[in-house]
Amino acid sequence: MMLALIGFSILLALCFFGFRVGFATLLVGFFGFAYERSFTAATAMVAQQVLDNSMNYNLSVIPLFILMGVFIYNSDVSRDLYDAAYAVLGKFKGGLALATVLACGSFSAVCGSTLATAATMSKVAMPSMRSFKYSDKLATGTIAAGGTLGIMIPPSVPLVIYGLIAEQDIGLLFIAGIVPGIVLVLLFMLTVAVFVRLDPKAAPATTPSNEQRKKKGIRSTLPILLLFIVVLGGIYSGGFTATEASGIGACGAAIIAFIRGHLRTIASWKICLVDATITTAKIFIVLLGAIVFSQFINLSGMPYDLLDFVDEQQLTAVQLVAFIAFIALLMGMIFEAIGILVLLVPVFLPALGSTGVDMIWFGIIVVIVSEIGLITPPIGMNVFVVKSVIPDARLRDIFAGVVPFIFALLLGLVLLFMMPSIATFLPKLMG
Amino acid sequence: MDFFNLNLRNYRSDTLHNSLQRFLGWTVKVLEIIAGVMLVIMMALTLVDVIGRYVFSAPIFGASEMISMLLVVVIFAGLGICNARDEHIVVELFDDRFRQLSPKFYHAIIQMLSIITMLLIAWVLFEQALESYHYDSRTEVLNFPLVLVTTVVSLLALISMFSLITGLIVNGDNKKGAPS
Numbered sequence: 001m002m003l004a005l006i007g008f009s010i011l012l013a014l015c016f017f018g019f020r021v022g023f024a025t026l027l028v029g030f031f032g033f034a035y036e037r038s039f040t041a042a043t044a045m046v047a048q049q050v051l052d053n054s055m056n057y058n059l060s061v062i063p064l065f066i067l068m069g070v071f072i073y074n075s076d077v078s079r080d081l082y083d084a085a086y087a088v089l090g091k092f093k094g095g096l097a098l099a100t101v102l103a104c105g106s107f108s109a110v111c112g113s114t115l116a117t118a119a120t121m122s123k124v125a126m127p128s129m130r131s132f133k134y135s136d137k138l139a140t141g142t143i144a145a146g147g148t149l150g151i152m153i154p155p156s157v158p159l160v161i162y163g164l165i166a167e168q169d170i171g172l173l174f175i176a177g178i179v180p181g182i183v184l185v186l187l188f189m190l191t192v193a194v195f196v197r198l199d200p201k202a203a204p205a206t207t208p209s210n211e212q213r214k215k216k217g218i219r220s221t222l223p224i225l226l227l228f229i230v231v232l233g234g235i236y237s238g239g240f241t242a243t244e245a246s247g248i249g250a251c252g253a254a255i256i257a258f259i260r261g262h263l264r265t266i267a268s269w270k271i272c273l274v275d276a277t278i279t280t281a282k283i284f285i286v287l288l289g290a291i292v293f294s295q296f297i298n299l300s301g302m303p304y305d306l307l308d309f310v311d312e313q314q315l316t317a318v319q320l321v322a323f324i325a326f327i328a329l330l331m332g333m334i335f336e337a338i339g340i341l342v343l344l345v346p347v348f349l350p351a352l353g354s355t356g357v358d359m360i361w362f363g364i365i366v367v368i369v370s371e372i373g374l375i376t377p378p379i380g381m382n383v384f385v386v387k388s389v390i391p392d393a394r395l396r397d398i399f400a401g402v403v404p405f406i407f408a409l410l411l412g413l414v415l416l417f418m419m420p421s422i423a424t425f426l427p428k429l430m431g
Numbered sequence: 432m433d434f435f436n437l438n439l440r441n442y443r444s445d446t447l448h449n450s451l452q453r454f455l456g457w458t459v460k461v462l463e464i465i466a467g468v469m470l471v472i473m474m475a476l477t478l479v480d481v482i483g484r485y486v487f488s489a490p491i492f493g494a495s496e497m498i499s500m501l502l503v504v505v506i507f508a509g510l511g512i513c514n515a516r517d518e519h520i521v522v523e524l525f526d527d528r529f530r531q532l533s534p535k536f537y538h539a540i541i542q543m544l545s546i547i548t549m550l551l552i553a554w555v556l557f558e559q560a561l562e563s564y565h566y567d568s569r570t571e572v573l574n575f576p577l578v579l580v581t582t583v584v585s586l587l588a589l590i591s592m593f594s595l596i597t598g599l600i601v602n603g604d605n606k607k608g609a610p611s
Contacts, residue, residue: 023544023548046555054584055500060498063505064474067474243477243498251478270467281505281506284510
């Protein structure tokens with residue numbers, strides 16, 4: 001236990017000092033393992049973990065879903081999604097912000113990255129909101145928070161990684177993310193509605209969208225919806241595995257992009273492919289590092305010490321999960337979703353198993369907590385993404401703007417605790 | 432990075448710098464092509480496999496194994512590109528404040544540790560390659576010799592390490608937060 005805590009402290013220190021997260025976890029894990037066993041055992045372990053996991057068929061969903069997202073991102077479909085959402089919601093007060101939430105949700109359905117969602121929505125939604133003199137707080141807060149939907153609404157990279165660590169079916173996890181994702185969209189809309197009620201000046205009246213843009217928006221939303229239905233429907237019906245769904249999703253996204261006039265040159269293909277490759281490599285290096293680290297943590301006996309602790313205290317499943325969620329909230333201030341998953345989940349796996357927690361439900365809990373982490377200071381990745389796309393927005397405004405949405409996410413978390421069936425209902429129907 | 436520049440600035444000629452830059456440019460280009468092609472094959476393979484299964488009831492034999500092998504190549508080719516461009520996930524909390532204290536020392540330490548990690552990865556992969564050669568390990572379905580995969584991957588890891596080092600030397604001058 002002591003050794004594991006020392007390992008964690010060294011790792012945190014290295015990360016704080018700007019050392020690359022993936023490399024730091026791998027190195028600390030390696031030396032920790034070598035200290036406990038032997039140098040030879042540690043090298044064998046690293047080799048095996050690195051190769052096994054980078055040749056894991058189930059993980060090939062990661063590059064393929066990333067590729068799907070990159071294709072969609074490069075097909076300029078976000079503008080139309082936004083127009084369609086505005087056509088539906090424009091008549092309400094704060095319509096542009098409501099539309100931003102809805103567009104973030106629909107974009108997330110074909111893109112598994114919160115950063116891409118936040119970045120693309122910053123580009124699309126911010127100019128409209130600025131031109132109608134929406135307050136920066138409301139506008140940027142909505143975008144940064146809406147972007148976090150990317151990891152809840154499937155496809156979702158963190159859910160894939162959770163599935164790997166907790167040995168859960170990735171398809172089931174994706175299906176489980178649908179309803180909580182919709183609940184969050186509704187909660188975010190409610191937040192916007194309350195926001196503009198309390199501060200009517202934040203969202204001045206807007207003009208309704210014109211017929212032509214409305215039609216174009218709705219017309220381009222249909223193929224996106226179709227793609228989502230094919231991918232998730234295929235998984236849901238058991239028609240294809242998650243990996244097959246991701247491959248088909250990427251092909252479908254490429255076709256949509258092509259029809260919309262993109263991906264017609266080798267150069268534009270190259271941009272997308274290289275982008276997807278780099279994102280994949282970045283995710284895998286963090287993943288591999290963390291897996292090596294968790295081998296060291298397992299060897300140190302910490303997970304079993306925690307199991308004993310849980311037994312001694314006679315914690316119930318809900319208490320344990322609440323405790324883990326609290327730690328994850330703290331970690332979320334520093335690490336992003338993948339870091340939280342791979343560092344936290346393995347440590348608690350035995351304890352979770354003994355209390356009989358529904359692991360699909362728990363995965364959704366961890367994801368929603370990671371979403372909070374994406375917008376809380378000091379390191380709210382999504383806030384920084386919005387800031388980098390809209391340089392003249394003040395960081396203080398964005399952080400102030402996301403506060404109501406943090407409460408919305410916390411409310412979502414409480415709802416999930418009170419009604420686990422929000423997450424487990426659909427997967428149970430599946431079998 | 433400054434650490435390396437300091438050493439090199441006095442000795443290096445422009446030609447060395449240029450040729451390193453060219454070498455790095457080529458490496459990245461080749462890695463991009465490899466990874467890109469693999470990704471496209473991966474995507475096409477899943478599609479053809481599913482169509483084959485449902486339309487012609489003839490799935491591709493060993494498709495999942497092929498996809499696994501493509502995956503590992505994509506990852507390690509991508510790692511080389513990330514290293515060359517110094518693109519990695521970092522947590523920047525105290526980072527900037529400490530950097531100010533002694534930028535040169537700071538970067539030397541950070542980058543040395545990165546190089547050590549890459550060296551470790553490349554080394555264990557080479558050992559693995561040797562082992563798979565020694566035991567003539569093969570994949571379960573296709574009976575494909577694993578040594579081919581492990582060798583390619585360990586070579587890619589080695590290239591990644593070199594591109595990390597070259598990237599540090601070449602990009603050293605214009606990296607953020609490293610006032611020289």
